[in-house]
Amino acid sequence: MPVLTVHQGFQKTEWTAEAGTPISRILAENGILVPQPCGGRGVCGKCAALMEGGLSAPTPEERKAGTRLICQAVLLGDASITIPQTQPMDQIETGGVEVMPEQPLGTGVGAAVDIGTTTLALRLFDLQTGQCLGVSSMANPQIAVAADVIGRIGAAMDGRLEHLRSMIVSAIETLIAQSAAQAGFEPAKVQTLAATGNTTMLYLLTGRNPEPLSHSPFEADCLFDETVQLGSRKAWLPPCLHAFVGADITCAVLASGMMKKDDIALLCDVGTNGEIALWKDGVLYVASTAAGPAFEGAGITCGCGSIPGAIDRVAVKDGALEVSTIRHQPAVGLCGSGLVDAVAAMLELEWVDETGAMDDDEVTLRDSVVLTQADIRAVQLAKAAIAAGIECLLRTAGVKHEQVQKVYLAGGFGSHLNLNNAARIGLLPESLIPRTEVIGNAALNGTVMTLLRGENLQELRRIAACAKHVDLGGNPVFNEQYVEMMFFPEV
């Protein structure tokens, strides 16, 4: 069988695989995770690597990208590959709430984990005192299979469910080991786990066939709210609200406290899927809208995650762009918050008009990091999906903007977002900005609140009971608003 020699940093490893095996599969099966934001379609060019030897002829996608792509190349004979060094993820929101324990879900040490499509975050607690003993986070290893939930559902239906399940189970094991090491004890001491995530993530975690999530009417055949055995531990899974509004939103709603008041309140979690919840008169209207991964850096020419050197802030100073990067490193790319800032700044400088047309084909932000006309269009599609989702939900519930008393912005992207710039590009309605509160990783916070205080189980069930799902797919109001929101607001 052919041998693939893998160079990674100073390490060199050799693996054998059948001729005809895709390079991406060989790497994934040996634990090397190279993110493929476009889901391995050869479109985004983010998995470029140096490869030589017995490989398939370059595909049209690779010719277009001008480089070999891990997602495209297939091993035919002995070959070698040099994997680019991955930067550690920065800024993954592990959050923090202080909760006095009362009837916790277990005894001893417990862990709360948020299984995001892109990242995992875990916190460890002394269930008696409520003291946080450790935190850890990592990229979701399933990214190697597909970047989005639909891609993973497809892979699971193609017989890779067990592979996906074991990936996430061992990732959680790693996170527990890391955070337990911070506290100086054995991972086996962690007996209780509370795991939140979107509905697909919980399906994959429990090895359940996600086929019902793959087609309309998109009805989940299980919404969890149950305790399952995960290896040697008991894992409690909070209730999901719908096939595409998961337990992460149930927990975020709990953490926001929005249902404790009679006020009309809105909660948004902006990610690849934007989830929106609206509380009004005892009904929690929920919806999800496919924004695409632009705000996570995928599909953007120089887009990247929140890594050192990512441009995370752009402002206008004396008629020019003022740019800063994470940890003040040389600029390597543009992350979500920087992208929103950059577009807002270019609108202010009138380098982009309200229809989204740029004066020049591209603008250099700093060093080799540019923003192109195609990037602006991708931002328009993404922000229109979120803004139209919000508008559609408000209209369904018969709520006018001025009636919304509070907006909670949850999730990692929201935490680093400049709210005024979000309004400037039309991602969020401008009139709601003064009433907007950023609440960080609310999904994880809500999970911690339940892990430590059993009474919150009842509250989560109340949230689930009050939820009313609003379908945005094929919804004429949504479609109309989607086009309506495509332009940038005129000042």
Next chain:
Amino acid sequence: MELYAQISEKLQKGKAKDVKALVQEAIDAGLPAQEILEKGLMDGMNIIGEKFKNNEVFVPEVLVAARAMNMGSQLLKPLLAAEGVKAHGRVCIGTVQGDLHDIGKNLVKMMLEGKGLEVVDLGTDVSAETFVNTAKEQNCQIICCSALLTTTMSVMADVVKTAEAAGIRDQVKIMIGGAPVSEEYCKQIGADAYTADAASAADKAVEFCA
């Protein structure tokens, strides 16, 4: 004519309200509806479609231009009917069963209408039977299927099979499109054409109807 050029230009910029006002102006000036449609609206939409094919403009511009086209053609519809204008062909279009994504499908629909074809819009979540029955009952020359999910595109193969079983396969062309669909998939399931974008789809449809 100055007015037609203005309609075309405003449509390309997606200025729906301006387009509507200009079309009304043209109607009030007594210009024939078909000429307003062809030299104003369709001209603008064709330019956008051409630029879209060449990657000079992107989905957002096409969407807003399509909306402007729609607002203008609403005004013309009753007049066109009164003038007895006939469409160049009839197409039924829909997003396949299990799939609710219709932004792309709506774009193709607008482009088809922009080429003067009559479009029967079946909406989303359309079964193979509905596609085929509609084509049969309403004498459509073309069935256009859209799918955005890898998990639903297999319905397109069912449409081909159902058309065969209904005995209309030789009377109807089946066109497919959507993000996960490819030329290769088109060949594999025995459909007639795959097109990568809305403008190419409209060109192909015109070719089939000729």
